[in-house]
Amino acid sequence: MAAESRLIVVSNRIPTDAQPSGGLVVALHDALKARGGVWIGSSGETSDSPGPLHEIEGVPEYRKLAYDLTEDEHRGFYLGHANSVIWPLFHHRADLIDVDEENRRQYMAVNARVAEMIAKVVEPGDILWVHDYHFLPLGHELRKLGVQNRIGFFLHIPFPNPGDIAALPDQKQLGPWVSSFDLFGLQTQRDVSACLEWLRTATEAEFTLRGRMKLADRFFEVRSFPIGIDVDSFQEAADAADITITDLPVEQKLVLGVDRLDYSKGLPNRFEAFGKYLGLRASDGPRATMLQIAPPSREDVEAYREIRAELESMAGSVNGEHAELDWTPIRYIRRPLPREIVAGLYRRADVMLVTPLADGMNLVAKEFVAAQDGADPGVLILSHFAGAAEQLDGALMVNPYDTSGMARAIDQALAMSLHERHARWLSMMQVIRDTDIEWWTESYLRALRSQPQVQVA
Numbered sequence: 317m318a319a320e321s322r323l324i325v326v327s328n329r330i331p332t333d334a335q336p337s338g339g340l341v342v343a344l345h346d347a348l349k350a351r352g353g354v355w356i357g358s359s360g361e362t363s364d365s366p367g368p369l370h371e372i373e374g375v376p377e378y379r380k381l382a383y384d385l386t387e388d389e390h391r392g393f394y395l396g397h398a399n400s401v402i403w404p405l406f407h408h409r410a411d412l413i414d415v416d417e418e419n420r421r422q423y424m425a426v427n428a429r430v431a432e433m434i435a436k437v438v439e440p441g442d443i444l445w446v447h448d449y450h451f452l453p454l455g456h457e458l459r460k461l462g463v464q465n466r467i468g469f470f471l472h473i474p475f476p477n478p479g480d481i482a483a484l485p486d487q488k489q490l491g492p493w494v495s496s497f498d499l500f501g502l503q504t505q506r507d508v509s510a511c512l513e514w515l516r517t518a519t520e521a522e523f524t525l526r527g528r529m530k531l532a533d534r535f536f537e538v539r540s541f542p543i544g545i546d547v548d549s550f551q552e553a554a555d556a557a558d559i560t561i562t563d564l565p566v567e568q569k570l571v572l573g574v575d576r577l578d579y580s581k582g583l584p585n586r587f588e589a590f591g592k593y594l595g596l597r598a599s600d601g602p603r604a605t606m607l608q609i610a611p612p613s614r615e616d617v618e619a620y621r622e623i624r625a626e627l628e629s630m631a632g633s634v635n636g637e638h639a640e641l642d643w644t645p646i647r648y649i650r651r652p653l654p655r656e657i658v659a660g661l662y663r664r665a666d667v668m669l670v671t672p673l674a675d676g677m678n679l680v681a682k683e684f685v686a687a688q689d690g691a692d693p694g695v696l697i698l699s700h701f702a703g704a705a706e707q708l709d710g711a712l713m714v715n716p717y718d719t720s721g722m723a724r725a726i727d728q729a730l731a732m733s734l735h736e737r738h739a740r741w742l743s744m745m746q747v748i749r750d751t752d753i754e755w756w757t758e759s760y761l762r763a764l765r766s767q768p769q770v771q772v773a
């Protein structure tokens with residue numbers, strides 16, 4: 317890769333550890349370590365007078381520049397507009413959006429302030445890679461300040477349907493925001509189709525030759541880059557893990573779920589489906605226990621408190637109906653577990669439930685596949701609505717709204733022959749290796765670098 321252009325990554329939170337953990341963060345860390353550059357993001361601290369970007373200690377290969385947010389910015393920009401309007405809307409939950417003029421103002425103000433800080437450090441020839449829904453207006457703000465560098469964007473969550481976009485208070489601005497980036501990266505072909513459909517029907521954008529779009533005076537490209545994982549590192553973690561970590565007898569079947577506690581992940585539907593499966597199963601048949609790991613997130617947002625209460629009540633009611641003196645069918649852990657333990661659980665699981673109602677990609681599905689022992693792999697049950705469904709056709713596909721169908725899929729997965737499990741696993745393994753995290757970073761950056769710097773069709 318040519319060394320001419322320095323990479324500047326912008327993401328909501330900058331990792332403060334020298335050796336960060338977590339899929340995306342590790343990928344960006346590796347990309348910057350190999351190429352050098354700068355990572356800009358929030359420090360995670362709030363302060364009354366935030367001041368300019370400040371250097372955070374890390375590794376010698378690249379710089380980390382952090383900014384603080386004020387309490388009001390954290391509430392309005394992060395909890396308010398980003399997570400109470402954009403997140404639900406982009407996950408097709410317009411019913412949950414909480415539109416507030418002050419929050420929207422903070423969202424715009426933080427984007428403008430971050431753009432000013434970036435404009436002070438950007439040099440000619442640098443390329444910028446902006447991540448996720450917190451920063452949709454950032455390219456536009458940078459262009460207003462005269463920044464002419466190549467700027468790419470990657471949306472980690474689904475692109476909404478045109479109908480949902482109409483509920484955004486700033487829907488008219490979304491066109492100029494998107495077209496201010498040179499490359500608008502999305503997870504799936506489905507997202508690209510939704511985005512192009514919206515550009516065609518709701519904006520003045522035109523298709524040009526060479527597959528690029530033109531809106532007002534800007535040319536840009538919309539493309540999918542399905543995010544991947546570090547396959548070897550998950551495989552190694554699972555190899556090293558102790559799979560007798562639970563007190564479940566080895567002959568007992570384990571059905572596993574691992575999700576950030578979020579209403580988009582379809583957890584109530586999953587619990588209901590498991591309850592229906594328990595109702596289907598012969599009373600003298602083998603017992604299956606479902607273990608759900610669901611570390612809470614964004615607890616200051618009302619909808620997240622509600623989903624937590626709903627789940628706890630559902631687990632109680634399914635267990636009340638089906639538990640026996642020596643068996644609790646649903647086990648539920650509401651705190652994060654160490655990565656080595658998660659890898660061991662993936663390896664131990666007979667069935668993995670990844671059943672979101674909407675999800676950009678879903679890395680858990682890929683991690684589960686990577687963690688399997690090829691000799692006796694488990695079965696992945698995957699919602700059509702996860703971005704991963706476009707790639708992992710070796711999974712048992714389900715519609716998470718059809719809980720009876722999901723119950724039958726659990727039954728089918730638990731009874732599946734080794735031959736079939738193995739064939740399905742092999743085909744998924746091939747895909748996750750071909751499109752791993754390094755492939756993702758490389759192919760995105762190659763596409764961004766190949767955007768003409770002079771604006772031509």
Ligand code: GDG
Nearest residue numbers: 339472543576611651652653654655675676677678679680
């Ligand atoms: C967004 C998009 C897209 C979960 N519980 C524990 C734990 N995890 C780890 C998993 C996985 C990660 O968290 C979750 O990643 P997902 O992709 O499933 O979901 P989001 O957080 O919603 O991420 C998503 C992603 O961005 C990347 O583009 O795929 O669609 O929504 O890595 O392993 N890790 C540990 N303990 C836990 O208890 N250590």
